[in-house]
Each structure stands twice: as C-alpha cells, then as structure tokens.
Amino acid sequence: MFIRIQPDHPERTDEGARAVNAFDERRWRELEALSAEDATERLVAFNNEIAGQRNVLMVAFNSHFDTAFLDHLFRSQDRSWRELYHYFVLDLPSMAWSRGNRGLTGTSISTALGVDDEPHVANLHTGITGARLNARIYQALLARE
Numbered sequence: 001m002f003i004r005i006q007p008d009h010p011e012r013t014d015e016g017a018r019a020v021n022a023f024d025e026r027r028w029r030e031l032e033a034l035s036a037e038d039a040t041e042r043l044v045a046f047n048n049e050i051a052g053q054r055n056v057l058m059v060a061f062n063s064h065f066d067t068a069f070l071d072h073l074f075r076s077q078d079r080s081w082r083e084l085y086h087y088f089v090l091d092l093p094s095m096a097w098s099r100g101n102r103g104l105t106g107t108s109i110s111t112a113l114g115v116d117d118e119p120h121v122a123n124l125h126t127g128i129t130g131a132r133l134n135a136r137i138y139q140a141l142l143a144r145e
Helices: 015-021 025-030 036-051 063-075 092-098 106-113 127-143
Strands: 058-060 089-091
Touching: 036 063, 058 063, 058 127, 063 089, 089 092, 092 106, 092 127, 106 127
Parallel strands: 058 089
Antiparallel strands: none
C-alpha cells in the first residue's frame, strides 16, 4: 500500500526534506494526498485486512525515523501506532550487520547483496520504493543462511 499524506503545515517543511521526495503542496493535492485522519484510517484498515489479529513486527531500514513518523501521525489522531505493530522493531542495517555486512546505507547493503537499489531521483523516491527495497534486502538476508 502506498499513500501520500498532506502535511497540516507544509510551510514548515524543511528544504532538505522537500528535495528528497520532490514535495510540492499543489502537486500532492493533485496526487490526492490524504489528510492525517484519512491516512490513519487507511493504514489501520490495510493492517486489519492483511494481518487480522496476528502480532506484526515492523521491519524498516531506518526504524527510528519511520516509527517517529508513525508515532506523530497516530498521536495526531489520539491513537497509537502500537495498534498495528508489536513493541519491537527490526531494523535492516542491524540484521545485515549481524550477517557480516558492515555497510550501513541502503545502497551499500543492496550492492553487497546483489539486489536492485531504489531510485535516487526525488520524484521517483517514494515510500513504496523504499518499502520494496526493504523487502528485497530482507529476503536476500534471509536467503544467506
């Protein structure tokens, strides 16, 4: 699942953050970016459809970064992202490190594992490209056993 979330205060967006994903307030409205409320509801519905009542462990490349975003989103709706995920979060660089890979960037790990990296062009770099890279890295690390 891929959604864009329209920030409540786009004027506060850091220029570095804009550059990473080509954020433009007007463009994101045209791409039907969701409000925080709608995004939260869509995430919960997706999780319920896929996981049901099973415990789910969040796997992320930059887990502190991703959980901070989820935490902020859910708190803005008086909810907790723990509705979706177990307390523990698995970060892929730690998993790669435990398997002998000393690179800590997505590019270095994907190169070492022989998997395609994600695009490094702002308007092509989205949450889903990162999630797909995470899945490729995770699967490659599991296959190395």
